[in-house]
Amino acid sequence: MITTDFVPGSPCWLDLGAPDVPAAAAFYGAVLGWEYESMGEGEDMEGGMFRKDGKIVGGLGRLTEEGARSAWMIYYSVADADATTQTVEQAGGTVRVAPTDLDEWGRMAQYSDPLGGQFAVWQPGTNKGVDLVDAPGSLSWTELYTTDAAAAKTFYGSVFGWRFGDMEMPGGGDTYTLITPAGLPDERMHGGLMQLSEADLALAHGKPYWHPVFAVADCDETVARVTANGGNVQMGPADVEGVGRLAVCLDPSNADFVVLTPPAG
Numbered sequence: 001m002i003t004t005d006f007v008p009g010s011p012c013w014l015d016l017g018a019p020d021v022p023a024a025a026a027f028y029g030a031v032l033g034w035e036y037e038s039m040g041e042g043e044d045m046e047g048g049m050f051r052k053d054g055k056i057v058g059g060l061g062r063l064t065e066e067g068a069r070s071a072w073m074i075y076y077s078v079a080d081a082d083a084t085t086q087t088v089e090q091a092g093g094t095v096r097v098a099p100t101d102l103d104e105w106g107r108m109a110q111y112s113d114p115l116g117g118q119f120a121v122w123q124p125g126t127n128k129g130v131d132l133v134d135a136p137g138s139l140s141w142t143e144l145y146t147t148d149a150a151a152a153k154t155f156y157g158s159v160f161g162w163r164f165g166d167m168e169m170p171g172g173g174d175t176y177t178l179i180t181p182a183g184l185p186d187e188r189m190h191g192g193l194m195q196l197s198e199a200d201l202a203l204a205h206g207k208p209y210w211h212p213v214f215a216v217a218d219c220d221e222t223v224a225r226v227t228a229n230g231g232n233v234q235m236g237p238a239d240v241e242g243v244g245r246l247a248v249c250l251d252p253s254n255a256d257f258v259v260l261t262p263p264a265g
Contacts, residue, residue: 002133002140002190006077009160009181010190011142012129013075013122014212015059017068019253021047024060027251031225032137032214036060055131057138069203070253073110073120074142074210076160081107081123084159091158099123113155115147117208134215140260141213142179142191149177149195152208156193203256213258219245222259226251 006012018024025036028050034057038048047061063070078084081099088111089095096118097110105127110120122129132138146152153164161182166175179191198206216222219237226233226249234256236247244262251257 001187002142003188004129004131004133006124006129007181007184008077008079009162010077010188011074011139012077012124013059013120014072014130014139015061015075016070016072016255017061017063017065018070018251018255019063021060021062023252025050027229027231028060030229031222031231032216034058034137052132052135052137055138057130057132070251070255071118071204071209072212072255072257073118074212075108075120075122075129077129078121078123078160081109081121084121085109085111087159091155093155093159113146113152113208115151115208116204117144117146117152117210119210136215136217138215139212140215140262141258142210143213143258144191144193144208144210145196145201146193146208147195147198147201147206149175149193152193153177203250203254209256211256211258213246213260216259216261219247219259219261223247223249226259 002011016024028034029036034050034052036048037051049056050058050060085095085099092114094112096112099107099109101107104125106125107123108120112118134140156162163180163182165178169176177193178189180186180189223233223237230252232250234248234250237245239245244260246258246260248258
């Protein structure tokens with residue numbers, strides 16, 4: 001489970017790059033019950049924060065990178081963003097945004113793994129990360145779809161020291177790899193990775209990508225709100241043994257996310 005103590009290597013923040021900020025704010029407000037707090041002034045909103053019951057659950061900004069697709073960026077907590085950047089480069093990754101101070105809040109950097117999967121890190125200052133996790137309407141899991149699971153484990157293991165554990169997918173055949181921060185027990189698993197073919201990764205033109213999983217009280221009701229507000233469903237809703245009921249969704253700009261209702265009890 002994800003918690004808000006944000007140990008090194010654990011997910012601590014996420015933000016969405018959207019071509020239309022007001023439209024994205026309206027969509028996630030309708031689907032997940034989020035309130036949007038603009039950091040700017042006037043109608044031409046450039047970005048701000050999402051809140052659930054007053055607690056920050058993520059960020060939203062205008063997509064400005066030419067040719068980039070709208071997507072959620074997941075940030076992992078680190079003690080030293082500059083040292084992590086060196087490790088990323090030594091492990092074969094690419095620096096997309098060099099370590100940058102965001103006032104007194106903290107220091108961030110963004111990268112691509114050797115196969116093209118994009119992720120980011122956050123060195124906390126006064127801001128350690130989101131306020132709410134593992135509750136309805138908040139981040140509960142992170143997931144990487146990759147074309148080479150072994151290479152991904154080698155890279156991310158070098159960068160974050162993550163501990164990996166493989167399990168067979170329900171129904172057999174495929175393998176799913178569980179991710180746990182270094183030195184923590186299994187109950188602190190925060191994510192997973194799965195190997196897929198390039199054809200299955202058409203959303204990112206065959207490249208690997210991370211996406212967030214949001215906990216919801218009722219998966220089917222949430223999916224109905226997704227489609228009613230201009231989004232689409234790639235898979236589900238479906239029951240997965242030991243996991244819960246989930247659906248893979250796209251917002252109106254094709255940013256992907258998963259909604260999950262955990263098993264009762």
